[in-house]
Amino acid sequence: MTVPAAYPADAEPAHPDMKRAVIRNGSTVRKGRYVLYWMQSSHRFSENPALRCATILANRLQVPVVACFVFMPGYPGANRRSCQFLLEGLIDAEKMFNDAGIGFHTMIGDPHSAVLRLSKDAAAVIMDEGYLRHQQAWYREVSLKATCLVISVEANVVAPVRKVSSKVEYSAATIRPKIHRCMADYIDPSPDVLPQYEADENLVEDRVYARSLEDIAEIVSREKGPSPSPFFHGGTQEAVRRFSAFLSSGLDAYQETRNDPVSGVLSHMSPYLHFGHVSPVYLARKAIETDSPGTEAFIEELVVRRELAMNYALYNPSYDRYEGIPAWAKRSLDSHRSDPRRYLYSFGEFEMAETHDPYWNAAQEEMRICGKMQGYMRMYWGKKILEWSATPEEAFETAVCLNDRYELDGRDPNGYAGIAWCFGTHDRPWKERPVFGMVRYMNESGLRRKFDADAYVEKVRSYGGRL
Numbered sequence: 001m002t003v004p005a006a007y008p009a010d011a012e013p014a015h016p017d018m019k020r021a022v023i024r025n026g027s028t029v030r031k032g033r034y035v036l037y038w039m040q041s042s043h044r045f046s047e048n049p050a051l052r053c054a055t056i057l058a059n060r061l062q063v064p065v066v067a068c069f070v071f072m073p074g075y076p077g078a079n080r081r082s083c084q085f086l087l088e089g090l091i092d093a094e095k096m097f098n099d100a101g102i103g104f105h106t107m108i109g110d111p112h113s114a115v116l117r118l119s120k121d122a123a124a125v126i127m128d129e130g131y132l133r134h135q136q137a138w139y140r141e142v143s144l145k146a147t148c149l150v151i152s153v154e155a156n157v158v159a160p161v162r163k164v165s166s167k168v169e170y171s172a173a174t175i176r177p178k179i180h181r182c183m184a185d186y187i188d189p190s191p192d193v194l195p196q197y198e199a200d201e202n203l204v205e206d207r208v209y210a211r212s213l214e215d216i217a218e219i220v221s222r223e224k225g226p227s228p229s230p231f232f233h234g235g236t237q238e239a240v241r242r243f244s245a246f247l248s249s250g251l252d253a254y255q256e257t258r259n260d261p262v263s264g265v266l267s268h269m270s271p272y273l274h275f276g277h278v279s280p281v282y283l284a285r286k287a288i289e290t291d292s293p294g295t296e297a298f299i300e301e302l303v304v305r306r307e308l309a310m311n312y313a314l315y316n317p318s319y320d321r322y323e324g325i326p327a328w329a330k331r332s333l334d335s336h337r338s339d340p341r342r343y344l345y346s347f348g349e350f351e352m353a354e355t356h357d358p359y360w361n362a363a364q365e366e367m368r369i370c371g372k373m374q375g376y377m378r379m380y381w382g383k384k385i386l387e388w389s390a391t392p393e394e395a396f397e398t399a400v401c402l403n404d405r406y407e408l409d410g411r412d413p414n415g416y417a418g419i420a421w422c423f424g425t426h427d428r429p430w431k432e433r434p435v436f437g438m439v440r441y442m443n444e445s446g447l448r449r450k451f452d453a454d455a456y457v458e459k460v461r462s463y464g465g466r467l
Ligand SMILES: Cc1cc2nc3c(=O)[nH]c(=O)nc-3n(C[C@H](O)[C@H](O)[C@H](O)COP(=O)(O)OP(=O)(O)OC[C@H]3O[C@@H](n4cnc5c(N)ncnc54)[C@H](O)[C@@H]3O)c2cc1C
Pocket: 258, 266, 267, 268, 269, 270, 271, 273, 274, 301, 302, 303, 305, 306, 309, 373, 374, 375, 376, 378, 379, 381, 382, 403, 407, 409, 410, 411, 412, 414, 415, 416, 418, 419, 421, 422
């Protein structure tokens, strides 16, 4: 794959967003009725580099830009909770696209089939990029079969993952300097670009896949699984509102209190980042503009740790499996396979928060009820699943399954890397001990040293947790 300097090749200077773009096939821009923007992982209008690339190209070719989102029933791991959040984001996005004069088409079906159908009338297809296996497979399929130019744009990270590194990075220490070296090139504000040629209503008539948001809402209402979160609602407006509150009353103390699930204030941006309701560039820029003492720690999490996870998903084919953890960790866990476990729980007992440990149960209940567990508790939660499962493989599977089912930010590179971290990924060997081998261990006295763990249990009880 090559990174284009500009498209079509002409005398105009490349737009800064083109630094995020990758040409995916050998086709060229052709005469078409529109430029198609396939909104796949960045569900937003504002601060969307993929949409900006599509609009700039459409303006240059003097055609409208058409945006599409394809809702796929049976999307891997999707359920009522995650779909409701997604829908709330789409309602927001549709309004903003329409206000900007961009035709926004919602469809139901196989994403790559629907996009290929729309691509037949397109001059080019521009898509945003996610890093999971099935997303990359869709992009490959569209790129291979479309007969026009296909470009993907890394719209959901600060520094494009491919530009930062071309291999799996060992840890935050190895990727940090690479990200910091190029971050300044990607953080500047780029204004949203408006289309010069409006799409008329009949430009796209697709009788196979096209459906309204009401049709999608109807499918969502029939989805099974955990109920929608009572605390988190999707959409760009909600993300921006929450983030403004964090900037004014959380960021200053972020460095000291982020690991305290009782008094600490977090940004709560992870579900919005997962669905692309908000741009990480926007969040990073706004944080940097404050000059707050918490900015450095926040950028470390939002950019370095998050983009280390994207690197892990893109370059490690087993990112969501036990096989993906480092060889030293596998060897060490293997040599402690037959160590006696003091407690052993089944998947159902973990899911229903029926362990002997009130802190672990509180974390599980927080996730089950709210759809988002506090960050420090996630580490403890994952470590204890490893300690209380019959095998490390079973533990990994349990953690991935629960995380993806209940967390609004689940099914994300961050989730897979976070769970893999509990098994040694992006970490170093520690002093050897039972069950864990040389994988880092955590215990409840560590929690008590850091914060009032009993107050955390009370807090979750007040949400209705069965504790
Ligand atoms: C076992 C385990 C499972 C996890 N599962 C997920 C998951 O499914 N989805 C997910 O987005 N994150 C996951 N994380 C990482 C982290 O815990 C969450 O990103 C964080 O708690 C989200 O809350 P916040 O947005 O309020 O965070 P804030 O502290 O406000 O941080 C801002 C942003 O920085 C990023 N970030 C923060 N901490 C981390 C981290 N440790 N690693 C990578 N990025 C980070 C997130 O994008 C977050 O939104 C997991 C971590 C562990 C140990």
